[in-house]
Amino acid sequence: MAEMTYRDAVARGITQEMARDPNVVLLGEDVGAAGGVFKATVGVFDQFGPERVADTPISEQAILGAAMGAAMTGLRPIAEIMFSDFFAVCWDIVANEIAKTRYMTNGQVALPLVIRSGNGGGVRFGAQHSQSVENWAMAIPGLKVVAPSTPRDVVGLLAAAVRDPDPVLFFEQKSLYATKGDVPDGEIVDELGKAAVRRHGKDATVVALAAMVPRALAAAEELATQGVEVTVIDLRSLVPLDVTTVASSVAATGHLVTVEENPRLCGWGAEVASIIAEENLFDLDGPIVRVTTPHVPLPAADALEDAAMPSVARIVEGVRRSLQ
Amino acid sequence: MAEMTYRDAVARGITQEMARDPNVVLLGEDVGAAGGVFKATVGVFDQFGPERVADTPISEQAILGAAMGAAMTGLRPIAEIMFSDFFAVCWDIVANEIAKTRYMTNGQVALPLVIRSGNGGGVRFGAQHSQSVENWAMAIPGLKVVAPSTPRDVVGLLAAAVRDPDPVLFFEQKSLYATKGDVPDGEIVDELGKAAVRRHGKDATVVALAAMVPRALAAAEELATQGVEVTVIDLRSLVPLDVTTVASSVAATGHLVTVEENPRLCGWGAEVASIIAEENLFDLDGPIVRVTTPHVPLPAADALEDAAMPSVARIVEGVRRSLQ
Amino acid sequence: MTTPLAQQLAQQTATRPATPPAAAPAPGTPPVQAPPEAVRLRLYQMMVEMRDFEKRAYDLFLQGLVKGTSHLGLGQEAVAAGFGAAMHPGDYTFATYRGHNHTLARGVQMAPVMAELMGRQSGLMAGKGGSMHLTSVAHGMMGSYAIVGAHLTIANGAAWSSKLRGTSEVAVCFFGDGATNIGAFHEALNLAVVWQLPVVFVCENNRWMEYTPISSVTAVAHPAADRAAAYGLEPLLVDGNDADATYAIASAAIGRARAGGGPSLVEAETYRHGGHSRADPGKYRPEEEVQAWLGRDPIPRYRQRLLDAGIDEAVLVSIEEQSRRAVDAASSAAEASPPPDVSLVGANVWADGGASWRR
Amino acid sequence: MTTPLAQQLAQQTATRPATPPAAAPAPGTPPVQAPPEAVRLRLYQMMVEMRDFEKRAYDLFLQGLVKGTSHLGLGQEAVAAGFGAAMHPGDYTFATYRGHNHTLARGVQMAPVMAELMGRQSGLMAGKGGSMHLTSVAHGMMGSYAIVGAHLTIANGAAWSSKLRGTSEVAVCFFGDGATNIGAFHEALNLAVVWQLPVVFVCENNRWMEYTPISSVTAVAHPAADRAAAYGLEPLLVDGNDADATYAIASAAIGRARAGGGPSLVEAETYRHGGHSRADPGKYRPEEEVQAWLGRDPIPRYRQRLLDAGIDEAVLVSIEEQSRRAVDAASSAAEASPPPDVSLVGANVWADGGASWRR
Ligand SMILES: Cc1ncc(C[n+]2csc(CCOP(=O)(O)OP(=O)(O)O)c2C)c(N)n1
Numbered sequence A, B: 001m002a003e004m005t006y007r008d009a010v011a012r013g014i015t016q017e018m019a020r021d022p023n024v025v026l027l028g029e030d031v032g033a034a035g036g037v038f039k040a041t042v043g044v045f046d047q048f049g050p051e052r053v054a055d056t057p058i059s060e061q062a063i064l065g066a067a068m069g070a071a072m073t074g075l076r077p078i079a080e081i082m083f084s085d086f087f088a089v090c091w092d093i094v095a096n097e098i099a100k101t102r103y104m105t106n107g108q109v110a111l112p113l114v115i116r117s118g119n120g121g122g123v124r125f126g127a128q129h130s131q132s133v134e135n136w137a138m139a140i141p142g143l144k145v146v147a148p149s150t151p152r153d154v155v156g157l158l159a160a161a162v163r164d165p166d167p168v169l170f171f172e173q174k175s176l177y178a179t180k181g182d183v184p185d186g187e188i189v190d191e192l193g194k195a196a197v198r199r200h201g202k203d204a205t206v207v208a209l210a211a212m213v214p215r216a217l218a219a220a221e222e223l224a225t226q227g228v229e230v231t232v233i234d235l236r237s238l239v240p241l242d243v244t245t246v247a248s249s250v251a252a253t254g255h256l257v258t259v260e261e262n263p264r265l266c267g268w269g270a271e272v273a274s275i276i277a278e279e280n281l282f283d284l285d286g287p288i289v290r291v292t293t294p295h296v297p298l299p300a301a302d303a304l305e306d307a308a309m310p311s312v313a314r315i316v317e318g319v320r321r322s323l324q
Numbered sequence C, D: 001m002t003t004p005l006a007q008q009l010a011q012q013t014a015t016r017p018a019t020p021p022a023a024a025p026a027p028g029t030p031p032v033q034a035p036p037e038a039v040r041l042r043l044y045q046m047m048v049e050m051r052d053f054e055k056r057a058y059d060l061f062l063q064g065l066v067k068g069t070s071h072l073g074l075g076q077e078a079v080a081a082g083f084g085a086a087m088h089p090g091d092y093t094f095a096t097y098r099g100h101n102h103t104l105a106r107g108v109q110m111a112p113v114m115a116e117l118m119g120r121q122s123g124l125m126a127g128k129g130g131s132m133h134l135t136s137v138a139h140g141m142m143g144s145y146a147i148v149g150a151h152l153t154i155a156n157g158a159a160w161s162s163k164l165r166g167t168s169e170v171a172v173c174f175f176g177d178g179a180t181n182i183g184a185f186h187e188a189l190n191l192a193v194v195w196q197l198p199v200v201f202v203c204e205n206n207r208w209m210e211y212t213p214i215s216s217v218t219a220v221a222h223p224a225a226d227r228a229a230a231y232g233l234e235p236l237l238v239d240g241n242d243a244d245a246t247y248a249i250a251s252a253a254i255g256r257a258r259a260g261g262g263p264s265l266v267e268a269e270t271y272r273h274g275g276h277s278r279a280d281p282g283k284y285r286p287e288e289e290v291q292a293w294l295g296r297d298p299i300p301r302y303r304q305r306l307l308d309a310g311i312d313e314a315v316l317v318s319i320e321e322q323s324r325r326a327v328d329a330a331s332s333a334a335e336a337s338p339p340p341d342v343s344l345v346g347a348n349v350w351a352d353g354g355a356s357w358r359r
């Protein structure tokens, strides 16, 4: 067991999988000798060399096209899209090609690949480098979507993603890179589609993802001091989605609050809310409350960015609203 | 008053606005002399000439970049992205540039532009030419999102979109191009953000968009023969969203069913459901049911495509489920 | 042209350069060094089969049996045939929505292709892909792609994989003139050269996008060849209506790629006889242009050349008859197949075979 | 180079071609035809102010007062200055995230720029954009764009609008060497030429993407100049550390665009003195390379040239002192400004000033 940062856990996860399977390769901008702009791939190049760790030009379509073609023909690539905002320049390869090919070919083509990307706000990078776009991915049939909240989960979920026979978008929350947590020694491999209950409480169910998990836990602490005990569920993956864990918690608490970093409209919280409103409506004792970034691009100034993103105070307020 | 096709209504709307305002220009692939691949711009080139109706190379990023730069500097472009699936090759210009620029510049830059696109399935074009991607657009703050269901609305909403000071994505449903309807003579201009109640019924509220509106109405007919009277709301635009009309209808009926052509996850129906589940939960007498295309890419074969998209039968079944 | 591959080809040339003048390569000029007779007969057979197949596909469309869209390769057969014949089993083909010819060129049977166009259970992908997405991995047909430009980047990936795994497959990627103006073209070409990938990019310049002439939207006269230097590549222009010429340049470029010599970009000048897709009559094209190119139809031209080379006409007639029989059999088989079972809607979204996104 | 713009510049040249050899243009070589003294003093002043501004921005970053990211233009001043001086009021600038210099070059005041970097209410965009998105429409500074490549297509649009409206603005679009490998570059260049737009594309080749040398990921030696021919353009390579040279080529290219002569693509060879962004020390670069380029620092080099041309040193010293005072005043003003009011989070999503998406 070692304490390590979320950032270092990425490199550890990649290394674990590249050491295990010679078909795993890594490609992206500055991922090699430079160790990645977030320093999340430090050491990988030294260990595996330039053949298996390939620096690329600024050509996101070419990066993902290369990953796709390689995955079709026997490799298991891990591609990096530096900031998840840049998915917009290569969304065609993700949404139209990678996601649809198994289906269109009626199963002839398998695409075991992972696309890692720095996601989300809170680092004062402004509107084009701060988006939380996991819901863009969730909206596309054929993609799996993972977003870990702890260093341990980074390793375990990344390993699961690499070994998964389907294409996985792996969102590394930028605001978590510097956070630390205990990571057990030895190989770690998780299962995709299993949410983690991070805290148990009888009064309400709070569902969060990635950087919103620690905030939801902080809100839970604060609510506890006010006598409100909430369950906090870390979804860990959006596709597959662990509906069972959410629904059974809501059955027990009668209240659901989702906490999303993405802007409101069509966020994953809406999907979770709609599932519960369809399948578990009569379990609810109060409104389903969604706490999200408002439907605005993220501003750059620290004062504004902090005001835009879901805060502990807004989560507390959201839970109180659901309980009224 | 003349009967015309949805397709011809597009050309009529464009012509109306180009005749009125010399700053309105049209650009896109094959939109000029060829009249567009869907024949939706026939006659526009003849009337306004090659300066104001510009054929482009297959360069969607360059098309939308040109529209954006022109809108920043005094023109009001209407750009065509032939099939909405191709938004994936230029999503950066839409989501990162056009949508965010007014905000990032704190209001210095206005972008009065319209992007028209052929959207949706039902025409056996397969997975890369059949997507209904209005929810991709709805998820991006800074965009307005319009999707008419009738020839009359095509004209009125297109005019509103062209005159709107914000960027508008205008989805023309491909499966509706050949449908006909009455269009009044003279200038037609609508207001964005006003839903239309297409049928009144006390038992349930069915919310639909574009090609799903006629299907919802057909389902309503069928339900009426079984003694169930439903209200059918045509949203007409997703942003702005007419929450008032939906909520007040649900307050009256106690039941909500959304009908989406897009695949399920993070569709606009989820957003509508989550709003009602948050703000009007206690008006509900039954589960909120979402009828969607399942979360799959669209298959090409007619038998499969018809089975995938929401059918009248599935809408009827969805209403029945919400009433149980 | 003084660069290696061009030189190599020029040395094989009988009386004219391998790359005809762009304007109007004279029909019937003697070919580059003739391939062996067996190859020539195979080229002829492939082209005849493609032609017959496409004509039948068009008839079936008119009868309402081919649904949705389809983009025929009528007139462009010499490109698919020349490259198809030069490829080795195991090599990777990446094609566009106009990919029927390229699919047949890899030995895929006609019946499942026809059934796919008709949306039947026995279709190559059981109707799930349709005409624009023909794929048969078992034949190295790695897919037909309907978003212009994307597959150039994907072909790179297959070539990269071949290189990293140390095997010898070459990727051949076909696309149109219009595709040279989209960003993915640029990204793919640059990366292929930087990584020295075993990939051959083949631009089939048929002079038209959908309804717009390529010359009106392109900054250079030869949309691919005039861009080669931007990637440090030599310009390679070939008469795309001459099967011997396409076979020669294909063999050279594929051979170079296989030998570790890196990528090539070939521009093959050709023409589509019909409209862009489906019922498009293609009336926007000047009649003289159409007639001039119909006069350069690759198939009668090649037939005459084979006769001139002393091949017995009976051999050709037998190829032609066989082809007609094969198309008849394929369309009967396809018509006899039922529509796909609706359960296929939910099949193969994921590797577990299904469509469930929840646990 | 024998093409028009290059010729025109060569005729102005004193003792060496306008485009220095790519490898190591000798510092201190005599300039192209010297601009008038007033222009030269303005160029010097601009460069000094940019330099002082960027150094202060770096200091404020180290003090924790500049938050988020910032990309300094230290070392690249001669490009922004040369083009800025050649532009007319009303012309359109499109810059990247490395756009502080280009913003100042259009006459935008230092104080609001500094305040924007610091996320203050008095910032150019009240803190909503940040360092990477500096925009001042009133000054023709049409924005700084942080997604590599996108703004080349947007610059086209502004140029197209100028052409259609029959006005005379020229768009000038700056970008890095790395940007030449992304698809949008290709699409933008092609369309600009096809539509003959009044736009000048300026590649500031500083030899590095973020931490990767451009030469290792690019198929050609000169990422922009070697691609010009792919768009029917002449290759234009200029010493980007020589303000007289950048001014000369800028004047020629902008003049041509304004006269209806269409677009140009200029590659200016330069170097960033510091790291890619923020605290990056840029240690991945070979020390000799860094030292060689520090030796070609555009500012001392230009200072010496002005002295050699007989300009009184006191004039230069006064420019330098004024610059320091301006930077001091700007940073004091910025520091004195409060953070933006949180109500701005919901301001200006839409033209109605607000953020509401519902009716
Ligand atoms: C990104 C994208 N833009 C537009 C289209 C629509 N489209 C399909 S084929 C075509 C013309 C392609 O022309 P070309 O590349 O010359 O190929 P050809 O059809 O002539 O074989 C267009 C515009 C598309 N499929 N993808």
Ligand SMILES: Cc1ncc(C[n+]2csc(CCOP(=O)(O)OP(=O)(O)O)c2C)c(N)n1
Residues within 6 Å of the ligand: A029, A058, A060, A082, A086, A089, D098, D146, D147, D148, D149, D175, D176, D177, D178, D179, D180, D182, D206, D208, D209, D210, D276
């Ligand atoms: C599409 C896209 N990909 C990657 C990045 C991340 N990124 C920002 S700057 C940069 C390097 C750009 O290099 P260059 O174009 O040479 O400009 P320079 O920074 O040297 O001025 C990269 C990779 C980005 N902003 N946008």
Ligand SMILES: [Mg+2]
Residues within 6 Å of the ligand: C176, C177, C178, C204, C205, C206, C207, C208, C209
């Ligand atoms: Mg073509």
Ligand SMILES: [Mg+2]
Residues within 6 Å of the ligand: D176, D177, D178, D204, D205, D206, D207, D208, D209
């Ligand atoms: Mg650079």
